[in-house]
Amino acid sequence: MPEHDHDHDHHPSAEAMEEVLNRYMAEHGLKSTRQRSLIIDTFFSLGGHLSVEELWSKVREQDTKVSVATVYRTMKLLHECGLAHARNFGDGQTRYEAAAGRHHHDHLICTRCGTIVEFENDRIEAMQEAVARKHGFRVTSHKMELYGLCRNCQRETTPQPRA
């Protein structure tokens, strides 16, 4: 499980997310269904960086009949309305992470044990803006991932599985 940075290891409440989502759904003529609510509640209450497979297995604990397809479709929705970010940390699967209501943040990833630490740094963000402007870009989002060894893994020599 990911360690979190000092000032933002809170997740937005699933209820708050439903609010945002409801507005989006109303505007787009989408319907609220039992399986969507279940998937969304599960996603936001779990937190972290979830693969569809992981999320699906948690959802199935509540309702065995929900199909992967629905989880994929729902996560695509959440992504499109900006409530979830899609991440790609190198293993072959897309992971989703709660977006709205949280500060933007980036990731430190231990390549040995898989630990993920979140952080944010306003000065770096400001400099990113500046660089982009220099190249004529207007930035709408970004990803920054630092890969390396966490404190423990710098000492350890015994094999340890990734995440």
Add this chain to the structure above:
Amino acid sequence: MPEHDHDHDHHPSAEAMEEVLNRYMAEHGLKSTRQRSLIIDTFFSLGGHLSVEELWSKVREQDTKVSVATVYRTMKLLHECGLAHARNFGDGQTRYEAAAGRHHHDHLICTRCGTIVEFENDRIEAMQEAVARKHGFRVTSHKMELYGLCRNCQRETTPQPRA
């Protein structure tokens, strides 16, 4: 094709890469074959951010018989010995990019037309190090991608395909 930043739009020569690769191969008991050389030469002479599919199609122009599997296997090798970086820009495929002999750099990606601009910024890198250190990490590599609209796409309103 990607625009390049001021001071490093050179690609390392395929020959220089063969050198590094040969050393690696000698140390690991790997063999140099016709298809590997072809793939490697093609990869380094093309430059850019290539999907396996794209690279394969170029390779096939020289030798119809090379299989995708070999391209995958060769790129994995290049990646393992540090000569190629694996990237994931959001479309569902891994892209490879020449690594050794180039300065490290990051990416500005236009979400409308797919243009990729490379840049580097030492101050940002220094701050990344600092942040990582604060969290006890020793950074070995990183990825930073800024998504947004390039100069052209901020003006245009007509539809334009990605990449």
Add this chain to the structure above:
DNA sequence: ATAGGTGCAAAAAATTTGCGATTGC
């Protein structure tokens, strides 16, 4: 009523692997 949603199973797309036939070293 009806547009949108769901499950299921088949389809795609991306990548990996088993294997008998090569081929560097």
Add this chain to the structure above:
DNA sequence: GCAATCGCAAATTTTTTGCACCTAT
């Protein structure tokens, strides 16, 4: 000669889709 490679096809893995049947609105 022998271990490493190759091509090919089959297998995996991840994600998408077609379709007949449901269900919010």
